[in-house]
Amino acid sequence: MNDLNTIQRKPTDYRNEYKPVWCTGCGDYAVLKSFTRAFAKLNIPNERIAVVSGIGCSSRLPGYLDTYGFNTLHGRALPIAQGLKAARPDLTVLACGGDGDCFAIGTGHFPHAIRRNPDITYVVMDNSIYGLTKGQASPTTSRAFKEQKGLIGVEEPPVNPAYFAFSMGAPFVARTHAGNMAELSDLIAQGIQYPGFAFIHCLSVCVTYQGRGFQEEIDRHVHATPANYNPGDERAVFDLLRSDPFAMGVLYKKPLDEAAFDGNRDVPVE
Amino acid sequence: MTRNQLHLALIGSGGDGVVASATMIMQTAARMGLYGIMTQSYGPQIRGGESAAYVSVSTDPIAVVGDHKDLVVCFRFSDVNPFRQEVAMAADVTLLHPKEEQADLPEVLKAKNLRRIPVPFQELLAAEGLPEIAKNVMVFGIILQALGWQKKYGEDCIKDIFSRKSDAVISANLRAFDIGYHHLKEKISLPTLSPKQVVKRELISGNELCARSAVDAGCRFFAGYPITPSSEIMETIYDLLPKVGGKLLQAEDEIAAIGMVLGASFGGVPAMTATSGPGLSLMTEMMGISSMTEIPAVIVDCQRVGPSTGIPSRAEQSDLWHALYAGHGDAPRAVLAPMDVPSCHRTMFQAFHLAETYQLPVLVLSDAIIAQSQQIIDNLETTGLPQGKRQTFQGNGGSPYLRFSLAHTNDPGWNGVSPIALPGTPGTMHTIAGIEHNEMGKISSDAKQHEIMNRKRFRKLDYLAEETASWFHIFGNPTAKHRVVAWGSVASVLERYVTTHKDMALFVPEILSPFPIAALQDFLAGARRSSIVEQNFQGQLYHYLRSLGTIDGKTEKICRSGGLAFSNDELDRLFQEGGA
Known part of the structure; x- marks a missing residue:
C-alpha cells in the first residue's frame, strides 16, 4: 500500500482504452477529461472510485474511466449511488448523467438525495436537448430554442437547475460549462472534498442537435460570480440564482459539520 | 372435556x-x-x-x-x-x-x-x-x-x-x-x-421472521418504502441491522428502494427490499438490470389483492405471473415462496443463498396472511440451510479482469457464474451496464454476442435448478388417488385439509421458478385425479404448469379470487364440484 500513497497519478491514469461514442466536438469529452483531472489532483487510487450514471449520451461516461462504474437506468443514478455509498462509505462515489436523467425521469430522486445529504458528488451534463433520441426538447431546453426548431413543448418554461437544487436544500451547488475544463475539474475536486452532497451543473454542448454555435453563445454570456459574492450568504445566493443563469463557479456552499461525516468519507477536506 | x-x-x-x-x-x-x-x-x-x-x-x-x-x-x-x-x-x-x-x-x-x-x-x-x-x-x-x-x-x-x-x-x-x-x-x-x-415458545409474525432470518442469512443492507402488508419487515429490520453493522435507507419510492439495494449489492453487501404488488410493479425495470448486470438482489413481495390498489389488507396469489415474467427482455431470476410463518426462515436463507451464489434477483412471494399472522413457533434450526456466498474475484495472474468471463463456457461443470471484483479491489476496475455487453463489460450491439450472453445468464438457472430440484414438500399419503398442488398460505390450508382426507396428497413447491418439475411429475404419476388449488382469478399456477408441460388438460384448475382464505367447508365443496 505504501507505493499507492506515494505515486502521483496523472489524469490519463484514470482513462481506460475505450473510445467514447460521443460525436466529435461533444462537450462530454471535456467533462470526461475534467473527471480524470479532478481524480489526479486529489490523487485518489483508481479502485477507491465508483461512478454511477443513468442513461443517455452523458451517462456513458463511467465506461471510459479506469475506475469502478455502474451505468444504470434512465433517471436512477442517484438511488444506486446512495445505496452504494451507504453500504460502502470507504469509496469515493460520484453520480453523473444528463438533464433528462436529473430533471425529467429521475427528478423525484433529486430532492431526497439532497435531504439525505450523502457524501456524493453529482455532475449533471446539461446539453438542454435529448441527443440520444435525436433532438427532442428536454426540461432545460429554452423556449426560444424550442420555438426556433419547432419542438414540442414550446410554451413550457425550462427548469432552473441550480436554483432547484438550492431551493431543495443542496448544501453545495456549483455551475460551469464544458468549455472551461480548468474550472470544471476544480469544481469536481471541490465537490469530492466537500463532506456532503455536492451538485455540479455543467452546461455541455450537443454539437449535433444544438449546433456548434451554442458553445460560442455560452462563451459570450458566461462570467464569474461578482467579486464580492459570498456563496455562504443564502440571501445573495437566492438573488443570484433567480436572476443570473450564467454566473459560474461555486454558487452556494453551506458550512457542514465534518464530524458528522466521520467514517463516511475517504478524501480529506483541505 | x-x-x-x-x-x-x-x-x-x-x-x-x-x-x-x-x-x-x-x-x-x-x-x-x-x-x-x-x-x-x-x-x-x-x-x-x-x-x-x-x-x-x-x-x-x-x-x-x-x-x-x-x-x-x-x-x-x-x-x-x-x-x-x-x-x-x-x-x-x-x-x-x-x-x-x-x-x-x-x-x-x-x-x-x-x-x-x-x-x-x-x-x-x-x-x-x-x-x-x-x-x-x-x-x-x-x-x-x-x-x-x-x-x-x-x-x-x-x-x-x-x-x-x-x-x-x-x-x-x-x-x-x-x-x-x-x-x-x-x-x-x-x-x-x-x-x-x-x-x-416464541410468538412471531411472518414479516418479523422474514426480517430476522434475512439478517441471519447475511443481509446487511435494506431499503424500502412502506406498503401494506409488508411494512413490518422494514420496521423489524430497522432494529436488527445496526446490531450487525448493517444499514437501512427509507427510500422515496420503490424504484429508489430497489435501486439502493442494487447499489449496495454492487458494493458487495448482501441486500434486500420488501414490498407488495404495487411496489413490485414499480421495481420491474430494476429487476431487469439486476439480471443483466448479474448483481444479486432479494425482493420480498407480500402479495395482496390486485390489480392496482386492490384490497391492501387481504391476501391473494395473483402476483405469480408478475414474479415469473415481469419486465422486458429475457431476464433470469428465481422465485421462492414460504407457506406459513416458520417457513419464512428457510425461505430467506434460500433467497440469499441463490441471489449471492448465482448473482441474480430472487423474489420471495409471501402474502398478507403469512406476512401478518402471529404464530407460536418452535426454535428454528439454521444448520443445514443453504448459505452460499458470492464468488469474488481473487486475481488471475495479470491477465485483464473479465467481469462476465466466459472462459469456462466449454466446461460442463461451469454454472455460468463469473467471479465479481468488488469496488475497492485494485487492478480490476470495470463498469457494468444494463446495456448488452461482452465478457469485459464493454458495450456490444452484436446479435451473436447478445445470444452468447443470454446463454451465460440462463446457464446459471440450469445449475440453480439442479440444486433446487428437492425444494418441495409432500403432505399426506403420496400414493393417494387424488393429488393436489398448492403454494403459499393456500398450501397451509390444504396441508390441514389432507390430514383429515386420507385419499389425498399435497405437493407444495418451495421454489416456483425454476419449478421442481421432475419432482412434480413423480408426484403426479399414477394419480387418478389431480388438482391445482390457488387463490387468483385466472389460475396463474395452473397455466404456468401447463406451459411447462408438467400437467395436461386432465388436471383440474381450482381457483378463485383472493381476499378470503379457503375454509375446509369451501374446499369440500370445490373438490366436489371439481375444477375447470
Whole structure:
C-alpha cells in the first residue's frame, strides 16, 4: 500500500482504452477529461472510485474511466449511488448523467438525495436537448430554442437547475460549462472534498442537435460570480440564482459539520 | 372435556382493543407451552372502523386458524357484518357481548347451542375508576377465565407487556385484568387444553421472521418504502441491522428502494427490499438490470389483492405471473415462496443463498396472511440451510479482469457464474451496464454476442435448478388417488385439509421458478385425479404448469379470487364440484 500513497497519478491514469461514442466536438469529452483531472489532483487510487450514471449520451461516461462504474437506468443514478455509498462509505462515489436523467425521469430522486445529504458528488451534463433520441426538447431546453426548431413543448418554461437544487436544500451547488475544463475539474475536486452532497451543473454542448454555435453563445454570456459574492450568504445566493443563469463557479456552499461525516468519507477536506 | 384445539374470534371496532386482547392471549399461550396462530382482518381504515382478530390455540403446532369458533367476543353486533364471510360458529359456541347491546342477534352469530353472556364492559371499568383504555386488558381477563387458564400466566403477560411503564400503569392494568378474570360467576365449560410440555415458545409474525432470518442469512443492507402488508419487515429490520453493522435507507419510492439495494449489492453487501404488488410493479425495470448486470438482489413481495390498489389488507396469489415474467427482455431470476410463518426462515436463507451464489434477483412471494399472522413457533434450526456466498474475484495472474468471463463456457461443470471484483479491489476496475455487453463489460450491439450472453445468464438457472430440484414438500399419503398442488398460505390450508382426507396428497413447491418439475411429475404419476388449488382469478399456477408441460388438460384448475382464505367447508365443496 505504501507505493499507492506515494505515486502521483496523472489524469490519463484514470482513462481506460475505450473510445467514447460521443460525436466529435461533444462537450462530454471535456467533462470526461475534467473527471480524470479532478481524480489526479486529489490523487485518489483508481479502485477507491465508483461512478454511477443513468442513461443517455452523458451517462456513458463511467465506461471510459479506469475506475469502478455502474451505468444504470434512465433517471436512477442517484438511488444506486446512495445505496452504494451507504453500504460502502470507504469509496469515493460520484453520480453523473444528463438533464433528462436529473430533471425529467429521475427528478423525484433529486430532492431526497439532497435531504439525505450523502457524501456524493453529482455532475449533471446539461446539453438542454435529448441527443440520444435525436433532438427532442428536454426540461432545460429554452423556449426560444424550442420555438426556433419547432419542438414540442414550446410554451413550457425550462427548469432552473441550480436554483432547484438550492431551493431543495443542496448544501453545495456549483455551475460551469464544458468549455472551461480548468474550472470544471476544480469544481469536481471541490465537490469530492466537500463532506456532503455536492451538485455540479455543467452546461455541455450537443454539437449535433444544438449546433456548434451554442458553445460560442455560452462563451459570450458566461462570467464569474461578482467579486464580492459570498456563496455562504443564502440571501445573495437566492438573488443570484433567480436572476443570473450564467454566473459560474461555486454558487452556494453551506458550512457542514465534518464530524458528522466521520467514517463516511475517504478524501480529506483541505 | 379435553380437546387439542380451540378457536376464538374477537370482533369490534377501533378502540375496543380487539388486536391487543388477542395478542395477549397468544402471548399467554406461548408462555404456557401451547401453540397458536392469530390473524387479523381489517378494512382500509387506519383508525376506527371494524376490526377482527382470530386466534386458534392448540396443543400441537398449528399454522392455520380454525374455521368454526368456540368463543366469540363481539363488541357491537353492527361490527359483525363485514366479517360474515369469514366467521363460522361451532355448534356450541360461547358469545360474549356488551350488556347494553340491544340489537337482534346477527345471523352469523347464531348457532345450535349458542350460549350468550352479556358483559357490562363500561360499568365494570367505571366502578373501579379505570379508564376506557383498560378495556382490552379486562377483556383479556374475561377470556382467560373463560378458557380456564391460570391467572398467573395472564399476570406475567401483563407485567411483561408493560415492563417499561411506571408501577402505577402496571398495577392499574393488573386491576383491570383482575376485574375481568373474576367477572364471570358461572363456569363456562370450554374445552381445556393441556400443553404437552410446559415451555415458553416464541410468538412471531411472518414479516418479523422474514426480517430476522434475512439478517441471519447475511443481509446487511435494506431499503424500502412502506406498503401494506409488508411494512413490518422494514420496521423489524430497522432494529436488527445496526446490531450487525448493517444499514437501512427509507427510500422515496420503490424504484429508489430497489435501486439502493442494487447499489449496495454492487458494493458487495448482501441486500434486500420488501414490498407488495404495487411496489413490485414499480421495481420491474430494476429487476431487469439486476439480471443483466448479474448483481444479486432479494425482493420480498407480500402479495395482496390486485390489480392496482386492490384490497391492501387481504391476501391473494395473483402476483405469480408478475414474479415469473415481469419486465422486458429475457431476464433470469428465481422465485421462492414460504407457506406459513416458520417457513419464512428457510425461505430467506434460500433467497440469499441463490441471489449471492448465482448473482441474480430472487423474489420471495409471501402474502398478507403469512406476512401478518402471529404464530407460536418452535426454535428454528439454521444448520443445514443453504448459505452460499458470492464468488469474488481473487486475481488471475495479470491477465485483464473479465467481469462476465466466459472462459469456462466449454466446461460442463461451469454454472455460468463469473467471479465479481468488488469496488475497492485494485487492478480490476470495470463498469457494468444494463446495456448488452461482452465478457469485459464493454458495450456490444452484436446479435451473436447478445445470444452468447443470454446463454451465460440462463446457464446459471440450469445449475440453480439442479440444486433446487428437492425444494418441495409432500403432505399426506403420496400414493393417494387424488393429488393436489398448492403454494403459499393456500398450501397451509390444504396441508390441514389432507390430514383429515386420507385419499389425498399435497405437493407444495418451495421454489416456483425454476419449478421442481421432475419432482412434480413423480408426484403426479399414477394419480387418478389431480388438482391445482390457488387463490387468483385466472389460475396463474395452473397455466404456468401447463406451459411447462408438467400437467395436461386432465388436471383440474381450482381457483378463485383472493381476499378470503379457503375454509375446509369451501374446499369440500370445490373438490366436489371439481375444477375447470
